[in-house]
Amino acid sequence: MEVRRLREEDDRSSFSCGDDDLDRFFRRYAGQNQFRSHFGVSYVAVEADAVLGYATIAPGHLEIDRLPASSRKRLPGYPLPILRLARLAVALPKQGRGIGMALLRHVFALALQLDADFGCGGLVVDAKASAAPFYERLGFFELEVVEGGLQTRPQPKTLFLPLEEIRAAHKSR
Numbered sequence: 001m002e003v004r005r006l007r008e009e010d011d012r013s014s015f016s017c018g019d020d021d022l023d024r025f026f027r028r029y030a031g032q033n034q035f036r037s038h039f040g041v042s043y044v045a046v047e048a049d050a051v052l053g054y055a056t057i058a059p060g061h062l063e064i065d066r067l068p069a070s071s072r073k074r075l076p077g078y079p080l081p082i083l084r085l086a087r088l089a090v091a092l093p094k095q096g097r098g099i100g101m102a103l104l105r106h107v108f109a110l111a112l113q114l115d116a117d118f119g120c121g122g123l124v125v126d127a128k129a130s131a132a133p134f135y136e137r138l139g140f141f142e143l144e145v146v147e148g149g150l151q152t153r154p155q156p157k158t159l160f161l162p163l164e165e166i167r168a169a170h171k172s173r
Ligand SMILES: CC(C)(COP(=O)(O)OP(=O)(O)OC[C@H]1O[C@@H](n2cnc3c(N)ncnc32)[C@H](O)[C@@H]1OP(=O)(O)O)[C@@H](O)C(=O)NCCC(=O)NCCS
Pocket: 017, 018, 019, 022, 087, 088, 089, 090, 091, 094, 095, 096, 097, 098, 099, 100, 101, 102, 126, 127, 128, 130, 131, 132, 133, 134
């Protein structure tokens, strides 16, 4: 298995991870976003030309008042540059075989590269409640909610992993 950038010729039409939103995004919008709008880049885990999973990333920023007070002390007052893991999904029959983790490790390496080139404070992910433990076991923690409001549908948990922890995880491989 190889993890690499999505190519226009990759077949996305039958990808199915069991979550309609993630499937629809990959089938309809991942290519458009990457090749025409330049809103984000997807990385795919492939084997024999079949896409087994994907991770979509984009650079972003994090308002520092969303971090716990203890981490804020040593930071400047302006937003922190971060890498955002916008979507991560593995095809249903291939789940539970380490592919999600392989995609995430690849994203860790990209966060370190972003840091080397432009600066990066860490990785942010808006996780579905059912997937949050997948990230939390690696040290991701939940960011503080700044704005309130009525929540009519299940809200994702915004999780963060600081760059030092990404570096430590990358070194210990
Ligand atoms: C969540 C998802 C990406 C994980 O990918 P995967 O390939 O199935 O996971 P892996 O096989 O790499 O699992 C690595 C480890 O995480 C654990 N894990 C996997 N999914 C988990 C979950 N939802 N909660 C807690 N732990 C999880 C595995 O048990 C494994 O543990 P181990 O190393 O102790 O054996 C995948 O199951 C998926 O696509 N789910 C549907 C879509 C989704 O929820 N995406 C996330 C949106 S934020």
